[in-house]
Amino acid sequence: MKAAVLVIDMLNDFVKGSLKVAGADEIVPRIRELLAWAREKGMPVIYANDAHIRGVDAELKLWGQHAIKGTWGAMVVEELKPEEGDFVVEKRRYSAFFGTDLDLLLRELGVDTLILTGLVTNVCVQHTAADAFYRGYKLIVVSDCCTALTDEDHEMALEYMRRVYGAEVKSAREVMEGI
Numbered sequence: 001m002k003a004a005v006l007v008i009d010m011l012n013d014f015v016k017g018s019l020k021v022a023g024a025d026e027i028v029p030r031i032r033e034l035l036a037w038a039r040e041k042g043m044p045v046i047y048a049n050d051a052h053i054r055g056v057d058a059e060l061k062l063w064g065q066h067a068i069k070g071t072w073g074a075m076v077v078e079e080l081k082p083e084e085g086d087f088v089v090e091k092r093r094y095s096a097f098f099g100t101d102l103d104l105l106l107r108e109l110g111v112d113t114l115i116l117t118g119l120v121t122n123v124c125v126q127h128t129a130a131d132a133f134y135r136g137y138k139l140i141v142v143s144d145c146c147t148a149l150t151d152e153d154h155e156m157a158l159e160y161m162r163r164v165y166g167a168e169v170k171s172a173r174e175v176m177e178g179i
C-alpha cells in the first residue's frame, strides 16, 4: 500500500471567511499534526483547493461567492500552508478529481490509498471519495480531521462512505499509530 494525504478545501473562506464552517478551526491543529507525520514518513501531501471563476462556476449560484481563484479566500489557511514537496490541485467542483489532473498525479506517484481530510464531510470530501472509489483507490477518512455544517451531516457522510465506498473511518491518532 502507498498512501497519500489529501487536504480538501482548508481555505480561508471556509475556515474564517465568507463561507465559514463552524468547527473548522478545531480540525486545523489535528490536520497540521497529521501532515507533519505524513511528511516525516515521506508520504505525499496533496491539497485539493477550490479555485472558482467569478460569475461562471455553478457552485457559486448555490453557495454564494467563495474561494474565487487568486483571492485571499481561495488560499490555504496560514497554519496549514503547503510546504516544499507538497502538491496542489485546483478544482472548480466538489470532487477533487473532476476536471483536474489528480488521478494522473496519484498514478505517477504510485498511490493506491487516499487518506481524506478537510471540508466539508458530506460535500467535497464525500464527492471526492465517490470519484476515488470509482477509480479503484482505497479510502481512509479521518473522522476528526473533517467536519461539516452540522454534526448530523458529518456523521451521516462518514457512515455513507464506510458503507457505500468501503472507506475505513479512523481518527488521526489511529492513522498515525497504524491501528
Ligand code: ZN
Pocket (backbone or CB within 6 Å): 050, 052, 059, 066, 067, 092, 093
Ligand atoms: Zn466551491
